[in-house]
Amino acid sequence: MYGSGSRRAVAGAVGAAVLLLSGCSSDEDGDQPKVSQQPRETDPYWVNPDGKAARQVAEYREDGDTRKAGLIERIASQPVAEWIGTADPEGETRRITEQAAAADRDALLVLYNIPHRDCGQFSKGGAAGADAYRDWIDKVAKGIGERRATVILEPDAVLHLVDSCTPEEFHEERYQLLWGAVERLKRLPAVKVYLDAGNAGWSQPDALHEPLRRAGIDKADGFSVNVSNFYPTAASEEFGKKLSAKVGGKPFVIDTSRNGNGPYTDGDPKENWCNPPGRALGEVPTTRTGDPQVDAYLWIKRPGESDGDCKGGPKAGDWWPEYALGLAAGDGE
Numbered sequence: 057m058y059g060s061g062s063r064r065a066v067a068g069a070v071g072a073a074v075l076l077l078s079g080c081s082s083d084e085d086g087d088q089p090k091v092s093q094q095p096r097e098t099d100p101y102w103v104n105p106d107g108k109a110a111r112q113v114a115e116y117r118e119d120g121d122t123r124k125a126g127l128i129e130r131i132a133s134q135p136v137a138e139w140i141g142t143a144d145p146e147g148e149t150r151r152i153t154e155q156a157a158a159a160d161r162d163a164l165l166v167l168y169n170i171p172h173r174d175c176g177q178f179s180k181g182g183a184a185g186a187d188a189y190r191d192w193i194d195k196v197a198k199g200i201g202e203r204r205a206t207v208i209l210e211p212d213a214v215l216h217l218v219d220s221c222t223p224e225e226f227h228e229e230r231y232q233l234l235w236g237a238v239e240r241l242k243r244l245p246a247v248k249v250y251l252d253a254g255n256a257g258w259s260q261p262d263a264l265h266e267p268l269r270r271a272g273i274d275k276a277d278g279f280s281v282n283v284s285n286f287y288p289t290a291a292s293e294e295f296g297k298k299l300s301a302k303v304g305g306k307p308f309v310i311d312t313s314r315n316g317n318g319p320y321t322d323g324d325p326k327e328n329w330c331n332p333p334g335r336a337l338g339e340v341p342t343t344r345t346g347d348p349q350v351d352a353y354l355w356i357k358r359p360g361e362s363d364g365d366c367k368g369g370p371k372a373g374d375w376w377p378e379y380a381l382g383l384a385a386g387d388g389e
Contacts, residue, residue, distance in 0.1 A: 098344040101135035101164045101206070101354070102156035108375040109136075109360055127384040128360075128377075135341050136313070136355040137208060139166045139373070142183075145192055149199025162204040166283075166356060167196060167237070170213045170230060175221040186229055193237045197244060204246040208309075208356055209237060209276070211283040214267050215254035231270045238272035250309050250351075253279040256287040256295035257319070265302035277351075278307040284357040285311065286319040286335055293350060300349055307348070312338030313355035314383060330366040331379060336386035359383045 104110070109132035116125035138152050149165065156163040169192055173182035183189035216222040217230060234251065241249045251273050253264055273279060279299070282292045289312055296308040316336030320328045339353045360380025362369040369376055 096160065099135065099340075099342050100162045100204075101341055102152075102159055102161035103133065103135045104138065104152075104155075107132065107136065108358070109380065112360075112375070112377055112380065124381060127381055130337060130384045131359045131380060134355055135161070135164060136358045137164045137166045139168055139358070140196055142169060142192065146195035146199040149196050150201070153200050153203040153205055156205075157203045162206055163200075164206050164208075164354065164356075165196075165200075166208045166211065167193070168211055170210045170233060172222060172226050172230075173210075173213065175216055186233060189233050190236060193240050197240050200241075200244055200247060202245055205244075206248045206309075206352075206354075207241055207250065208280050208283065208354075209241070209249055209251050210234060211252045211280075211356075212254065213252060214264065214271050215252070215258060218260070218263050218267055219258070231267075234271035235275075236272075238275045242275055248277040249275075250278050250280040251276045252283055253281055253296075253299055253308070255282045255285040256291040257285065258295075261295060261299050262302065264299055268299075268303055273303050273306060276306070278309065279303070280309050280311065280354075280356065282311040282315065284314075284363065285329060286315050286317075286332065288315055288318050289339060289353065293347065297349055305349075307351045309352045309354050309356075310350060311356040312341075312353040313357045313359050314338060316383075316386060327366055330363040331369040331376075333367070333382070335383055337383050 109128050113125050113128045113132050116122070116128065140149055149163075152165070153163045169183050169189060171182045171185055171189055183192055213230060213234060217227055222230065238249055238251060241247050251268060251271055253268060258264070268279065279296075281296050281299075287295075289310060292310045292315075296310065300306050300308060314335050315338040317334060320332030320335065322328075323332065337359055341352065341354050343352045345351070345353055360375055360377065360383065362372055362374050362376045362379065364372040369379065
């Protein structure tokens with residue numbers, strides 16, 4: 057997984073913001089197709105007009121590179137999740153949800169700060185302890201207030217309890233923290249919470265339903281699958297339906313941000329998830345999935361942000377324009 061990164065403002069970002077807020081993108085040389093945000097009834101999520109992809113579009117246009125600008129617009133014109141940081145969670149969440157509300161859209165948020173997260177991998181860390189985590193969740197909730205938001209709660213946190221990645225000594229605390237986070241967020245009047253449930257590469261989905269219950273799935277609106285991963289949508293739907301049947305028929309959402317070419321299988325299996333080459337954008341975000349059990353296809357992992365300093369990438373969460381171009385082109389250029 058990854059945390060949040062930052063990038064300097066780029067001259068011309070205002071122009072990109074106007075372009076994105078108009079609901080459509082264009083390519084000056086006509087070489088790339090236009091990409092428009094879906095109507096609210098099928099795609100209710102907010103497009104950040106000042107996101108990293110939008111800034112990159114502005115930079116390429118300023119340099120006169122309309123081909124690259126057109127490619128990155130395929131990312132910039134779509135709603136992608138906002139991963140909430142730790143410096144000012146209440147203020148950050150308030151700003152995001154207020155902007156989304158002003159545009160009559162829902163904020164799409166990821167909360168990824170569970171203590172001992174990522175088992176010491178590229179995104180290791182998280183809150184310093186249980187009290188710090190509860191305080192962070194409370195500030196996030198205060199920042200959301202009465203505004204509409206969809207929250208993806210703690211990617212991999214449950215899965216790592218099941219696959220023996222997270223040490224046993226932290227298991228009970230984590231269950232309590234996840235349950236408490238679901239309960240706190242569901243006190244809010246307009247928030248949907250999806251507790252993360254791993255991906256289709258997990259070989260023992262039957263082992264997940266009881267941990268999900270202990271983590272609060274009964275109070276949540278559903279669960280998420282394939283976050284930051286590459287499994288095809290069909291495989292994710294099959295996995296999700298099997299799991300749904302074990303947790304009372306709960307619906308689920310699928311991260312389709314980078315699954316257009318499926319998973320990478322030519323490298324070290326232990327790192328095939330980390331900045332794999334030759335991947336592509338998947339289905340654009342929408343609630344029109346054609347399946348009542350699948351609430352939405354979402355771009356939860358932000359396309360173009362690094363998984364970590366592997367395969368030549370920057371640190372986890374940093375914007376990597378070369379990788380973004382490859383995803384948008386669909387050939388890992």
